[in-house]
Amino acid sequence: MPQKDVYSKKITSEEEQKNFVLVLKDRLSFFPDEGETFKLIHNGQPRKAKIESYPCSCRGPDQPHSHYFVKSRGLRAGDRITIQRDVKGGGRYFFPVEPRLLPSPDRLANWLNRWFKSIYWAELARSAETSF
Numbered sequence: 674m675p676q677k678d679v680y681s682k683k684i685t686s687e688e689e690q691k692n693f694v695l696v697l698k699d700r701l702s703f704f705p706d707e708g709e710t711f712k713l714i715h716n717g718q719p720r721k722a723k724i725e726s727y728p729c730s731c732r733g734p735d736q737p738h739s740h741y742f743v744k745s746r747g748l749r750a751g752d753r754i755t756i757q758r759d760v761k762g763g764g765r766y767f768f769p770v771e772p773r774l775l776p777s778p779d780r781l782a783n784w785l786n787r788w789f790k791s792i793y794w795a796e797l798a799r800s801a802e803t804s805f
């Protein structure tokens with residue numbers, strides 16, 4: 674998928690607390706104009722969204738500028754989010770969130786192993802009981 678059709682970033686604690694995803698200025702053109710509503714399909718649920726901004730002075734009082742964002746709830750710092758533009762048009766955007774704690778194959782194998790062992794021992798204990 675070409676880079677221009679997705680907007681991806683890691684959620685910071687600021688974004689988690691303020692319930693928004695910051696849109697970097699050089700990627701603003703990926704979204705509709707500020708204030709224009711569009712459909713953001715968040716994990717299959719369509720929602721109305723729009724680009725909003727707030728004035729900021731993080732570069733000093735002599736360099737006032739705006740930060741742009743899309744409101745979104747349930748963000749968690751450290752998650753990587755990807756907003757994907759519907760290439761067929763229609764002004765739709767998809768918002769999949771990749772959970773931070775997606776189990777790695779190793780962790781999954783470990784977990785299954787423990788689970789099978791616990792069943793195995795439970796079975797052993799039961800057969801020991803019934804053999805008396």
Ligand SMILES: [Zn+2]
Nearest residue numbers: 729730731732
């Ligand atoms: Zn700033």
